[in-house]
Every structure is written in structure tokens, then in C-alpha cells.
Amino acid sequence: MQTDNPNKETSKGEASQPGQSPLGGWGGLDRLVRENIKKLKPYSSARSEFSGSASVFLDANENSFGSPLTKWYNRYPDPLQWDVKRKMAAIKKVEAENMLLGNGSDECIDLLIRAFCDPQRDNIIICPPTYGMYEVYAHINDVPVKEVPLTTAYQLDLEALEGAVDAHTKIIFFCSPNNPTGNSLDREDIEMVLNNFDGIVVVDEAYINYSKLRSFATELKDYPNLVVMQTFSKAWGLAALRLGMIFASKEIVDILNKIKPPYNINQATQELALKALDNLEDVNTMIRETIKLREELVKELNNTACVQNVFPSDANFLLVKVSDANAIYSYLRDKGIIVRNRNNVLLCEGCLRITVGTERENLDLITAMRSFQSA
Template sequence: MDIKDLQRENIKTLRPYSTARDEFKGQASVFLDANENSFGSPLPANYNRYPDPLQLDLKEAISKIKGVPIENTFLGNGSDEAIDLLFRAFCNPGKDNVIILPPTYGMYEVSANINDVEVRKVNLLPNFQLDLEKIAETIDANTKIIFICSPNNPTGNSLNRTDIETILANFKGLVVIDEAYINFAKQKTFIQELTEYVNLVVLQTFSKAWGLAALRLGMAFSSRPVIDILNKVKPPYNINQATQDLALAALENIQQVNEWIKITVAERERLSAELAKIPMVKKVYPSDANFILAEIANAVDVYNKLVDHGVIVRDRSKVTLCEGCLRITIGTASENDQLIDLLRAMN
């Protein structure tokens, strides 16, 4: 498969914007090329200079942890930017289509709609696994991307690895595996398969396990041709210097992050067990993420009562295959206790 054949014709001939810092080689001490404020910035740290457009220092630090070469790494303003750029680079508006697998992360469809790309939906099976036969029937010559979220949001389960591998081996477009919650799962990341599948794109994020949701920093790992195209179409300085600096500092605290992951997983199991004891809770679905999907009697009423007490969960009761369900993020032990006490009091 030649990835270049998948990209839009206008992207093949696109001349990307050349930043001022792209146009010289070597070292410099006086920068009079980018119309920046040469006096500094009114902050303790100087942010008057444009950041590294390719975030090489940050990518090098990520590479040491993920084991993925810099040239196979793309950083975006959240994973949402990588999702949007995949549409803009590979999907012709009004012609091409993508496949999503409801219930799933909502931004795939939103980005498709923004980019005028047809969305074809193949619902997960009742056990929240892939319907391989229906997916195969839905693919046509204009299907460019299949989005797979694993662990899946909002169901929390990991999708069968062999099923995903079947799609990777047989689909001639991009297969995007969104691993936003992989840190909380027993299943191994698909990053290790990057050398096997040129059409594989793995999305990860700093927003969940790393606790950096406010920074808006997402990662995409793929073959060199895909990463080169994403770098070609992205805004020149899509990751600001403050985000790069803070992320580099966070990467030095991986032991703290790993400890939080262990606590979250333990609390997930405890909360699941406690919820299952409450009569109004009809079912607690197994989870590999940092949240639980639970079917609850009168889910909307329960949601509203929780809001009245200042406890906010996510109402997923109208989502396909999640009827009557609430999605509950794993909080601290005390937050989880507060939720349990409120639910018990509602019975």
C-alpha cells in the first residue's frame, strides 16, 4: 500500500508554509527574522520567541518512554487536531467516507461533518465488540478511514485484538486506533505494530493518565509517510512553547503518573463492586478505562439528583447501545465514596 495514493490530490501538490526558523541552518544569537518582540515577554519566563514547529525536544523525551522514533511521532493540539488533520489530508469532501463504530467517541463524526465527509456507522455488537462482517460490507472504494476506539469510550471495554488485526490486514485505507485510555488497560498498545502496518495510526493523549487535559496535547504515531503528511498540513506552530515546557517537566514525573494509574485501577474495581450492590444499578459493565458505564433505573432522574448534590457524571442514556446508562469517571477515594453514599440514599 502506498500512503501517498490515499491523500487528497491537492495535498500532494501542497507547498506547506515555511516558518522563519525553517529558512536558515546553524546557530544564531540575534533573531531579526520573525517580527517577534525582541525585548521579551511580561512573564517570569520569556515566551516572545516562536516555538519549535516540530517539537523535537519534546518528541525525543516521548520517544524514550514510548519507544517510537521521532519521525513516527506527531503532536497535536489534543488528539482532536490529529483527527481533524486526517480528514483534511486524506478525505475528499463530498466524495469520500469514513466508518465509525457506535457507541464511540463523538469527535470522529463532528470532524467528518465539519469536513463534509460522509459518515458510515456500523454499530458494535451487543457485547460491544466489532461486527467484522458488517464492517466489510460497508467498505467501498471511497472509504478512507476506519476509526476504532480501544478501550472504547463510552463503554470502557477493550476491543478484541485479533479483530482489529483482521481489519488492519485487509482494509486498504487508514485504520485509526484511539488509545486515549490505554494506560488503564491490560491490553497492549498497538504502537508495537507500527512497523507491520503502514496504514496504522495510533492516537494517545496527555489528557487522561498524565493529568494534563488543560494543556491540550495529543500524540499520533504512524508510518513515516503518514507523519510527513500530517506535518505538511498542520498549522506552523500548533504546540505552544508553554505546553512543550510543561509536558517536558511532566515526563520527568513518570513514577507519580504510574502510581496514579495503580490507584485509579484499584478504585475502578472497588467502585464497580460497590455499584453492583445498589438495587437501582441494573448492570455494571467491565472497564479497561478510567471510567465505568453503568445501567441505572431512571438514569436521567438519577443524573439530575446527582447534579443537585454537586456530583457530575455523564448521561449516556440516549446513546446507541447505552440506553439507560450513566458514565462515571473514577475519582479519588473520597469522591467515589460520596457518589456511592448518594446513590444508596436514592433507593
Template sequence: MFKLNDIIRPNVLKMKPYSSARDEFKGAASVFLDANENNLGSLAGENYNRYPDPHQRKLKERIAEIKGVQPEQIFLGNGSDEAIDLLFRMVCRPGQDSMLHLPPTYGMYEVSAHLNDVTLEAVQLTPDYQMPVEEVLLQVKPTTKIIFVCSPNNPTGNLIEPDSIEDLLRSFNGLVVVDEAYIDFAQAPSWTTRLQEFPNLVVLQTFSKAWGMAGLRLGLAFASPEIIAVLDKIKPPYNINEATQELALQALERQEALQDMVEEIVQERELLMQALPTLATVEKVYPSDANFILVKVKDADGLYKSLLNKGIVVRNRSSVPGCSGCLRVTVGTLEENQELLKAIAAF
């Protein structure tokens, strides 16, 4: 049975979080002389001379309404990368513990493991990019604290079978982190709908993709209130700046615009997936539930350089195990996609 305190690092259990000026005072006041801010104002604009809410209360309340969760189940980070790093710090003892991921997948899991001196274990996805659950469970060691599952997966684009993820959640007594950065483009329910069932489930999402806010760096983690409380305990006090909080609140009021953009991207994705296989150099187009497509071609390096010479930048994934000969293509505008198809046809 999963018990959070059994996997949290002992020093994290014992530590006291930093207490900021905004933590110590709660309420209304007219004169703030407690945080060593510049009381004359800000050269960057109104409101920015004051520290932001360290707990992002208004933003979490609005996200909770939209996502159907409680504010206490939400952690906000400087991109999803901050949540990934903090999860390592929360449960993995440097030089002792291990994590497991499923390549080909998002590279930051490996980077964070190395950064935190955590042993990296890997189980390759199947040829159709699904998770071999039995093999994963055989690979689990007593020191394995986290398993990362990216769904829809990057760079392959496909959803991981939900039954496989459920089997993992029921069988593994560590954290199962389901990274849903691209879930808005998929016809599937989010794992946030099942947080109550699985105390070891952490779901990552982001404002960088469907919401079009990559430049603001705002990531989300959803989990039990107990897990979120620990993440809040170990995060930097003011990790989400005031401008990001304000702009995110404005974006959350534009749900219809979000749906319009997602529908347009999905429509363009489907048109690309129909057109790409007709091109001579394209060998295979993999199914996608994301805003990008993995494409196997006859000469990945040559085509990549040819596209660069025409000012078109895609991602060459041919050196990634399991993606030999593949380019990852983000779905662009209608005009950009047409330009891409013409350039590939001319190669």
C-alpha cells in the same frame, strides 16, 4: 495492498507547506530579527516572546525513548482532536469520500466528519461492545478512507479484541485509526508496538487522561514516517505552544509518579465496580479498561438530576444508541467515590 499516495487528497500531495522563520533558519545565533517577535521580552514570562519549535524536536525525542518508537513516527497536536481533524483533511475529499466509525464511541469522529463534509458510515458494536469485523468490511465502499476504532472504547470502557483490529488492518486499504486515549489504564500492549507491521495504522494517544494534563491540550499520533510527514506538512506551523512543550518535558521525567497515579485510579475503579452492583437502582456495570465505568440504571435521567442536585456531575449517555439507561462515571478520589455511592444509594 495499501499505498498511502493512493488515498491522500491530490491537492495535499501537490501543496507546499508553510515555511516559518524557524524552518528557514537552523543553527546558533545571538540576534534573531527574522520572525517579527517582540525582542524586548514577554509580559507572560521568560522565553514566551519567541515562537516555539514548530517540530517539537526535544519533546518528540523524549517521547520516542519512552514509547519505543522513532521521533519520525510521532505527530503532536493540540489535543487528539487536532490529529483527528488533520487525518480527515489529509485523505478525505469534501463531498466525495466517507469514513466509518463504530458507535457507541467518541463523538469527535462524527463532528470532524460533518465539519469536513465527509459522509458518515456507521456499524454498531455488538451487544458486548465488540467490533463485528465482517459487517464492517461489507460496509466499506471505494470512497471509504478512514475507519476509527476506539480501544479502550469511550463511553463503554472496554478494549476491542486485538484479533478484530488486526483483521481490519490486513483487509482494509485505507487508514485504520486506533484511538488509545485510555490505554494507560488497560492491561494490554499498545498498538504502537506494531507500527512496523501495518503501514495503514495510526495510533492516537493523549496526555489528558493518565498524565493529568487535560488543561494543556497535548495529543499524540503515531504512524509510519510517511503518514507523519504529511500531517506535519498540513498542520499549523506553531501548533504546540512553548509552555506546553516545557511542561510536557517535565512530566515525562516523572514516570514513577505516573505509575502510582494509574495504580491508584485502577484500584479505585475496581472498588467502584464491586460496590455499584450492590445498589438497588443499578442494573448492570460494564467491564472497564479505562478510568471510567459505564453503568446501566433503572432511571438514568432521574438519577442524573438527583446527582446534579447534590453537586455530583456524571455523564448521561442514555440517549446514545447502544447505551440506553446508562450513565458514564469517571473514577474519582476515594472520597469522591464514596460520596457518589452514598448519593446513588439514597436515590
């Protein structure tokens, strides 16, 4: 079986069985969608009106003579990226019609908020410390944000979540494995929310390839209100392409396709993604190597004087509590080593977020951190 997560669990273990989702299928989803989106007549592009093969294309006002780069870049790309989705389907075990590709996960977040949240009326819930773009795109769309902080163990506070939900809460965003803490959220807690919240639950799995846990994308049929996000930026090493993924019910995907830009994924990105999908074993090798180096880096950091705690991680980075985060960050920066200072982030006080690098980069980092005290 193909996989882009060679370390994931293949059995359901002791996770609780999903019950009847309160979303209730199409009827429930219809209640969540903004009224103007329901009435929206989407733009009909030339490429969306024609599918199939032809030898003469005179429908889209393209330059018929080609381009300075390659002849085929003068043509608009497939607006729904079917070739990429079909190839991904074999790897992700998700039907192509249950996928939406975005210009990075950021576009996916923006589309979800625009589709379901009425500005100044509806709200979203986030669980800090977490990925900052959920809040940014909510503010861009003039949607209020409710914060329900994680516990000190970096897990969901279900009682506080229940208290925060009101009649205008449309989306709850979970990041698992979480950024910047690196840990996975308890699966049973996320399932509890899916079974009891009558809005959209987004599980952002940008780092899932580095975890042993199985993706929530396998649960789409059980939870009509579930949206799973993944990305080509991390394990696939294609951050420069800006290619994010949504896995959801066909009904949710259809709504998002209605409002996305007609050609949001360019032709070059689609071609390069197809090539990457043909090299799955290379990706799996990189994942295994990253996990190996992550464990080695944990050991070295734990033997470094200025390090007070290395938090467990299911990602390609570590949250590290140090003796003086601001001073060590500046010291490393002066030596040409850039990490992320999370000292001012809730529940991450005194911490640096450190990406797992190559063996050479990790050695340079450890050498510099061990020389900090004597500087």
C-alpha cells in the same frame, strides 16, 4: 524499561501475526492522499527554516525585548516539538520521526480527515457507541460518515464492516479502550481489518494506560496503514494543556506536518510536557491508584440497589446501567455530583458513564446513589 502503562502486557500472547498490509508503502499511501494535499506547498516558518543554536534571532519579526511573563515567551516555539518527541521516544518505544503532536487529539482527528478525505466524495467509518468527535470533524470537513454499530457485547461486527467499506472509504476509526463503553476491542479483530482494508485504520488509545493490553504503537512497522492516537489528557492528568499524540509511519507523519498549523503546540505546553515526562513514576503511581479505585468502585456499585449492571472497563471510567438513568442523573446533579448521562446513546440505553474519582469523591457518589430510592 520505562513505561507510562505499568499494567500492560509485555508479550504478544496468542495474537495472530500480521501479514502483508494492502497499503503497500508509499505507493499505496500516495493513492489515499487528497490531490490538493499532494500539490500543497506548506507554509515555511522562520523556525522551520533554521535549526541549531544562535545568539541573535532577527528572522521572525518577534518582539526582541521579551514579554511581561518571561523573556523567552516572545520567541516562537519549535514547530515540530523535537525535544518533547525525543523524550517521549524513550517512554513510548517509538521513533521521534514517527510522532506528530496535536492541539489535543481533536486536532489529530481533523488533520487525518483533511489529509485523506475529499469532501463530499470520500467517507469514513465509525463504530458507535464511540467518541463523538470523529463524526463531528467529518461533518466539519463535509465528509460522509458510515456507522457500523458494535455488537451487543461492544465488539466489532467484522461482517458488517466489510459490507460498509466501498471504493471511497478512506479511514476507519476504532476507539480502544472504547468511550463510552470502557472495554477494549478484540485485538485480533483490529488486526483483521488492518490486513484487509486498503485505507487508513486509526486506533484511538486515549485510555490505553488503564489497560493491561499493549499499545498498537508497537505494530507500526508491520502495518503501514496504521495510525495510533494517544493523549496527555487522561493518565498524565494534563487535560488543560490540550496535547494529543499520533504515532504512524514517517510517510503519514510527513503528510500531516505538511498541513498542520506551523506552531500548533505553544512553548508553555512544550515546557510543561517536558517536565511531566521527567516524572514518569508519579504518572505510573496515579495509574495504579486509579485502577485500584476503579475495582473498589465496581464492588460498591454492584451493591447499590439502583444499579443493574456495571460493564467491564479498561479505562478510568465505568459504564453503569441503572434503574432510571434520567432521574438518577438529575438527582446526582442536584447533590452537586456530575456524571455523564448516556441514556440516549445507541447500545447505552439506561446507562450513566461515571469517571473514577478520588476515594472521597467515589464515597460521595455511592452515598448519593444509595439514598436515591428513599428520596
